[in-house]
Amino acid sequence: MTDINRQFRLKRRPSGRITAEDFDFVEAPVPSPGPGEVLVRTLYISMEPIYRLWLTDSDHDLPPVQLGEVVRGVGLGRVVASNADAWKPGDLASGMFGWQDYAVVPSPGVARMARIPADPPVALTTMLGACGSTGFCAYFGLIDIGEPKAGETVVVSAAAGAVGSVAGQIAKIKGCRAVGIAGGPEKCRILTEQLGFDAAVDYKRGDWREALAAATPDGIDINYENVGGAIMDAVIDRMNRGGRVVVCGLITDYNDGERRDGHLQARGNFIPIFTHRLRVQGFVFTDYAPRFPEAVRQLGAWIKAGRIKPIETVVEGLERTPEALNRLFDGGNVGKLLVKVAEP
Numbered sequence: 001m002t003d004i005n006r007q008f009r010l011k012r013r014p015s016g017r018i019t020a021e022d023f024d025f026v027e028a029p030v031p032s033p034g035p036g037e038v039l040v041r042t043l044y045i046s047m048e049p050i051y052r053l054w055l056t057d058s059d060h061d062l063p064p065v066q067l068g069e070v071v072r073g074v075g076l077g078r079v080v081a082s083n084a085d086a087w088k089p090g091d092l093a094s095g096m097f098g099w100q101d102y103a104v105v106p107s108p109g110v111a112r113m114a115r116i117p118a119d120p121p122v123a124l125t126t127m128l129g130a131c132g133s134t135g136f137c138a139y140f141g142l143i144d145i146g147e148p149k150a151g152e153t154v155v156v157s158a159a160a161g162a163v164g165s166v167a168g169q170i171a172k173i174k175g176c177r178a179v180g181i182a183g184g185p186e187k188c189r190i191l192t193e194q195l196g197f198d199a200a201v202d203y204k205r206g207d208w209r210e211a212l213a214a215a216t217p218d219g220i221d222i223n224y225e226n227v228g229g230a231i232m233d234a235v236i237d238r239m240n241r242g243g244r245v246v247v248c249g250l251i252t253d254y255n256d257g258e259r260r261d262g263h264l265q266a267r268g269n270f271i272p273i274f275t276h277r278l279r280v281q282g283f284v285f286t287d288y289a290p291r292f293p294e295a296v297r298q299l300g301a302w303i304k305a306g307r308i309k310p311i312e313t314v315v316e317g318l319e320r321t322p323e324a325l326n327r328l329f330d331g332g333n334v335g336k337l338l339v340k341v342a343e344p
């Protein structure tokens with residue numbers, strides 16, 4: 001164990017895309033855990049679009065990261081010292097460890113740390129991806145909110161990304177027609193040839209609306225929405241009466257969306273919502289925390305049976321974390337994007 005803790009601290013609130021100048025990358029001493037606390041070595045940081053919203057000055061599920069604070073982030077780490085009864089050195093856990101090498105987790109945070117078994121049912125990285133929070137979003141969002149029925153058409157946006165790739169594969173398991181929307185021919189090829197989607201629409205092509213219509217000849221019953229904007233509007237235009245819109249995220253607006261009174265404004269295609277009796281529901285995966293064990297069991301079983309294929313992109317090195325976050329907005333990832341901070 002080194003005695004240096006590299007950390008990204010927020011220097012100023014970003015405008016548009018984040019830049020290296022928005023952060024101080026500092027070296028601090030590795031802290032010692034106090035009573036009831038644990039010290040965790042970060043191994044991987046899960047890259048999530050919502051981090052961009054946490055850098056603004058308004059609440060987005062959690063309060064904003066304050067100037068000078070270590071940037072908040074979900075990670076997978078190994079306990080290196082513990083003053084908490086439930087944890088001992090060597091244990092693996094996921095939790096809010098931040099963009100840093102080492103985190104002292106205070107006792108309320110310790111209570112929220114999730115234990116990762118020493119011999120996880122799937123690859124360690126997948127415990128942050130398809131069998132972790134990403135998979136939980138897809139699982140609860142599609143099944144509980146989308147209520148898919150065999151034969152229905154499910155359209156997933158950002159379908160080659162972390163959440164979308166799992167949501168589409170669950171749609172197939174449930175007997176639905178799965179149509180993914182993604183940027184570029186290579187991502188579309190992955191969806192249909194590797195992940196079993198029935199069709200993929202490349203939204204970077206000029207004729208993507210026609211392609212969406214061709215891919216959804218019976219209309220759309222469920223929209224699993226990760227993107228928002230023009231893509232969501234076009235999907236809603238094709239929804240069948242009684243359809244469900246699962247609002248998982250609206251990444252198109254996170255960097256530079258319009259604001260009113262400091263709050264991000266995302267506009268939507270509301271007319272078909274009432275004329276077609278659509279149900280629109282947003283959620284945050286932590287709403288389902290009491291059911292995480294169920295999701296781990298089911299997702300783990302589907303992954304082991306080859307019915308869900310996890311795909312992941314790993315960026316090496318804590319120092320590249322800001323660059324990695326931008327990749328989510330540039331489409332520079334397939335599947336779950338992780339930063340590897342240290343060897344497990």
Ligand SMILES: NC(=O)c1ccc[n+]([C@@H]2O[C@H](COP(=O)([O-])OP(=O)(O)OC[C@H]3O[C@@H](n4cnc5c(N)ncnc54)[C@H](OP(=O)(O)O)[C@@H]3O)[C@@H](O)[C@H]2O)c1
Pocket residue numbers: 047048049050134137158159160161162163164181182183184187226227231247248249250251252283284285286327328329330331332333334335336337
């Ligand atoms: N509700 C929750 O609890 C929860 C939890 C986690 C994530 N989410 C949300 O789920 C969504 C996906 O998150 P993720 O972690 O799985 O990320 P991801 O899909 O792995 O990465 C983001 C993808 O979004 C696409 N994208 C980015 N900007 C776009 C734009 N302007 N138009 C169209 N596509 C764009 C890019 O793919 P292309 O190459 O295809 O453009 C990119 O790869 C996000 O909206 C996120 O906020 C919600």
